Amino acid sequence: MTPAERLAALRAALRKAGVDGFLVPRADEHLGEYVPPSGERLAWLTDFTGSAGLAVVLPDRAALFTDGRYTTQAGQQLDPALWELRHIIEQPAVDWLKEHAAGGRLGYDPWLHPEAALKRLDPAGMVLVALPANPLDAVWRDRPASPAAPALPHPVQYAGVPAEEKRAAAAQALREAGEDAAVLADSHSLAWLFNIRGGDLAHTPLALGFGLLRADASAELFMEPGKVPAETRAHLGNQVTVRPRAELPAALRGLAGKKVRVDPEATPAWFAETLREAGAAVATGDDPVRLPRACKNPVEQEGARAAHRRDAVALARFLAWFAAAAPAGRETEMSAAERLLAFRREVPLFRAESFPAISGAGEHGAVIHYRATEESDRPIRADECYLIDSGAQYLDGTTDVTRTLWTGPGPAPAALRERYTRVLQGHIALAVLRFPKGVAGPHLDAFARRALWEVGLDYDHGTGHGVGSFLSVHEGPAAFSRAARPVPLVPGMILSDEPGYYLPGQYGIRIENLLLVREAGQRPDQVKPFLEFETLTLAPYDRRLIDAALLSPAERAWVDAYQGRVLAEVAPHCDPATASWLREACAPLMPTA
Structure with a gap:
């Protein structure tokens, strides 16, 4: 049709x-x-x-x-x-x-x-x-069938906390609120709460289904029986009952007279309508799993660090390859993305891309979420801007990184370097920030825009999103965005730091690292606790696009320290040719007159 x-x-x-x-x-x-x-x-x-x-x-x-x-x-x-x-x-x-x-x-x-x-x-x-x-x-006559991949256990060595402990904590929250049960419509909540993962989506390891968590820590998981093999049923234990989705209406009717939490922003309206018709009292409130899921436990935090260190080797191999291949003009947007994926496939614990790579050369980089297709795929030419935004799913963590590159061999235009450097300044401003506990993502968004705003420039997207632990690359509830809910940042959250600038028809610039929220050290006369960020991503910035004269001494020192860290932590795990390229790519910035 x-x-x-x-x-x-x-x-x-x-x-x-x-x-x-x-x-x-x-x-x-x-x-x-x-x-x-x-x-x-x-x-x-x-x-x-x-x-x-x-x-x-x-x-x-x-x-x-x-x-x-x-x-x-x-x-x-x-x-x-x-x-x-x-x-x-x-x-x-x-x-x-x-x-x-x-x-x-x-x-x-x-x-x-x-x-x-x-x-x-x-x-x-x-x-x-x-x-x-x-x-x-x-x-929609040729609509595809619903996915039917199995739900499989996610080992506690990666999850960090046994599923029964997670259920007990969430159930305690329900009891404290005077609620009898909660509807779980978000499959990310099921994945985290029950320590399961699946293959129903191409880039996010979910087993799609619904759940009911009760205040006594028992639960019902609504998935077709064929999706839940014996291994997973044993993993779930006796307190979790697996039921076909067709039994969901009857299960809700069985809650008549009970107080049931429903997240009004994240649950289909059908649930509240059905519960009210059954005579249940609907209590509006956040999904009880959403915030705990976002606050990574120590095992998940260390998994994120380890995943980023391994991912960094694949990124370094790609960037070294690209630096040699791009000026020749024989690569395309799709071939470059495929080469990066090939490097990642060799990394231990790799399972999939965390989203289809955004590989945009020249004017395509100005399309913020561009996807190269057979029809749009074009050569990556010499002396132009190239944007690659990509990530990976590893059993111990999820990555998401963007680098904007100059293809060479000639020098980058001064105007492009100025705008790239302003984006970099915003990226640094967020990375180095210390802020009081209780501050939310929307309060920090402007820090990443100030250098652009100074010259009348901006970008039409949020500065950063939450990231899951071997889950979605876009995870709530926290975000750096003027449009986001003011959810206070909490230690253990992982968010992206990705300001940008886009000139339609010419090029796009975006620089992205992932940041882990952590406690900040006490300073003299500090009267309240503060938080700060730990940078997880390890990949060099393109020095050819940086106007060092525009950076403050502190900003230059930060870039040099970051590049030095990349070299120290990544080069020892690379082949000699990549390590040699890294030494040059991570050389200190030279102040210009």
Whole structure:
């Protein structure tokens, strides 16, 4: 079917359902950022393949809303004759609906939207109608089957804490809140709480399912029985019952008269609706697993360090190879990404990429979440900017790193070096920050932007996101972003530090390391506890893009110390040719007049 035919088929299905419009989010029933092929409804309908977006379909018009990471990409992928493109922050869906559909009946799939998101649409003045079946699924004739990979134990040598201890702590939190149970709709919560991992998604090791955690620390795991082999059932123990997903409605009805926690931002609206109909009291509150999962225990912290040290060897091999190969002009965006993946595959405990590498040369680097395809793949040419954003899943940790490189052999233009250096200054400003306990990510976002703001520049994405432990490369609840919830940073959290600058049609710059939140040492007259960051990522910056004269003495000293650390920790594990390249790449910056 063509895009026009898909949209027409959906509109016909909406007329049969008796609604005037329909919401199509980029989500499946677990509401995660990454979805299996069977959950790619938004991509099927619109051809937009970004990881965040919402489509609104009305009888005579349709719009797609996405954030600044994807507006350029969406503009390239959408048919403008069918779709209006809107920035979801600057032009929210509620305003568009108020203008074009007030008073109508707006249908939605209660499995694909959290209650909080639906309530934010109330000012649009429409009647929201929960549909018993998704009309898009009825017209998506070649929809892939749901994934069925097995759920497997994640050894405690990597998890750090036995699953029964995690359940006991979460159950204690429920008891203290006077709650009888909690709904677990986020498969990341299942993975962490039960110490299981799976293969239902390409880059995030999840076994998709749902759970109920009770205040006595018992739990029910709702997955098809074939997904849970005998080894995993034995691992789960006697306090965890595995039930088919079809038994979920009956299980919720069995909670009649009980107080059940439901996270309104991270749980499909279907759960709260079903619980209320059953006579349960719905208590809104955060998923009890989300914050503990984000605060990595000592074993997970050491696993992250070890994973980054091993990953650094693969990165060094790639960067040394790229420095020699790029000026020749024989590599493409896809061949470079494949070479990096090949190096990573040789690293112990490697399981997969943590996301498809963003490999963008020249103008493609300005597309913030660019994905090279057979159609878009282009040669990496001499004397241009190249951005590579990539990561890996290891059994002991998850990595995510971005480097912006100059291909040579000629010198980088002065304007490019100035802008790269300002991005680097923002990157350093966050890495070296000390801050009081209680401060949240949104409070720190501006530190990474100051050097760009000084000359009227900015970037249209958050500065950093949380990262899981052999889990999602994008993990809540903390983030460095003006749009994020003000969740205080806590020791053990891992977040990315990735400011950037993008000049459409020419190049993109982004520099990313992962940071571990830790306690800061006491200083004279300090009246409250402070926190700081430990940099986990070990990969040199491209010295050819740094204008050392623009850096302060402290910033130059920080870069030299970081590069020296990379050399000391990584070179001994590299082959002689890579080690030799590293010595040159990590040489101290020379101040210029």
